[in-house]
Amino acid sequence: MFFIDRRDAGKKLAEKLSVYRGEKIFVMAIPRGGVPIGYEISRRLQVPLDLIVPRKLPIPWSPEAGFGAVAPDGTVVLNEELLAGLGLTDREISDIAEEVLGEVRRRLRTYRGDRPFPDLSGKTVIVVDDGLASGYTMIAAVRALKKQDPKKVIVAVPVSPASAVKKLSQEADEVITLHTQPFGPFAVASFYESFPDLTDEEVMDLINESLSMARS
Template sequence: MPFENRKDAGRRLAHQLSHLRAANPVVLGLPRGGVPVAFEIAQALHAPLDVIVVRKLGVPFHPELGMGAIGEGDVRIINDEVLWKTGVSPKELAEVEKRERIELDRRARLFRVDRPRLDVAGRTAIVVDDGIATGSTFHVACRVAREQGAAHVVLAVPVAPPQALERLEEVTDEQVCLETPGWFMAIGQWYRDFTQTSDAEVVELLRHADQTQPTPDSAHPSGDPPLPPTNQPQHNDRIQHHHPTNT
């Protein structure tokens, strides 16, 4: 198993994202499990940390099938093809959207407490999770980041199957993934400790990031963050850097 826990995974990812430090990025973790990973990246890159809260709009009679998604800042993404094929009416869509907007706002308030959402307009947004299985939620998160104005969207995950990364190329400008196993059953199999992240832990990490965000001059005179050595060999086939795509 390559990762001890999410903290270890985040620190290893940070090594491969160091080239983005000068880009003044914003690090966005998918709650809940992506936030501990994102916290380590944000600390290493001297970057602000936030959550990216998204909600899928499921077809009323088939909730697992997404007919769209919403994000903060009144971002709304609708799949017209799914609407047409399923026959969902505008009224039904509006009802689902209203319900999911209430839940999205509740979760955003829960995680941030009284802090406003970070503005990503014109910025490099590093979207982080603790792993990718199908990539559907991550796809929505990247689209939301783009709709919120991010100029450059970077996928950063410890592990994901190659086919999921391929599907995400259309919504990302760059991808950094440490492990891309051909045989993939579950994210948890790549961690020794995959204990569920609590809401309280997310809140505490965001608060801590707010209060202790280091600066190159004061915290680290050399300009480099104190990243621990990793025993993981660096292989080109485990790190994917994609050129900008037309999205």
Template sequence: MVFYEPPEPLYRDRQHAGSVLAERLEEFKIDDMAILAIPNGGVPVAIPIAIKLEAPLFLMIVRKLQFPDNPEAGFGALTSDGFLLLNERLVEYSGLTKADIEMQKKKAMASINKRLQFFGKWSQVDSLKDRSVVLVDDGLASGFTMLAAVRSARSQEARRIIVAVPTSSMSAFRRLEKEVDRVVCPHVSRLPVFAVADAYKNWYDVDENEVRQMLEELERDR
């Protein structure tokens, strides 16, 4: 990893970032490894990794729990298997009630169920018990979404958990490194203001239709 701030974006796009990560992850390649991408942005990053490591690719569906008056901000995350992670400090500071949390949890689960139906077989993860797992996203800002995914994988008895992301804030990196066996991240930012998009020359929001198309193409090519 590097701790300096590059003068220009490190990656052309998510696919390029995935190729960089794939080279760094090759040393961890073993049989029965599973690649779990957090959609939508984590999928184009994960595809080059899955190809390089010759490992199956699945989706780890995680949704942010949104503040009722600010949907762009979150106070926790929920995984498709029902694992709930709350940012307790934010919950206490914001004065959210148990009813508020339950309402946002129901909204998040409704969104998860829609995505499970939309992505079908790609979101039906094989058993993780005693397997090595690589969790992939396009970057870590707070790290809470990835942390929820990590703890979900841990609860499913994954033997080894590696987090692979192209870029991360320092706070998120520190939050994750003590939870997993390895964090593979070429760029960790020390800046007080961090945005995942800053690491990419070509950045845009990936939509669900594009994700499904990518997964279908990967399946055809294998």
């Protein structure tokens, strides 16, 4: 185990990101697990925190596994290699993506209310999560954020398998990790002493606290 909990990982990741202090930065966290990470980075770099809400597209008979991801603007990323062996039709893929997009937009309403999406044009965007697995959810986030015309998009996560870092390096301007596992079975939770599921209420508390600090 490398980290006590997500807040601890966020503090350590913030140290590595301190080289960007002073730039026009926006931290975009992927809920739920990425929000404590983003909160600590935002607090230490004294930059705004907001949310990007992609979600994986679950395999119907094995919903813990995914074959891609969708972002709030409808950006869909598919694991074509995996899909080739699943036998899903185009209609089934489309239906799953539409259902997941509905949940993405529900979460956005819950987390944001009527607060508008931030203007990211010309800014350095740091998109964070508590770790990568396949990397497809983060790819969906990066592709959606790039449509906002940022100066650059940086992926920052505490842990990742090398395979996901390789994929993201082709999408983001930079990928920053504290630990990259070169091979073998990988589970994000195994790097944390405490890794509880977060509730929507806990996510909203951190976002509201961050907004209060930014106004003060």
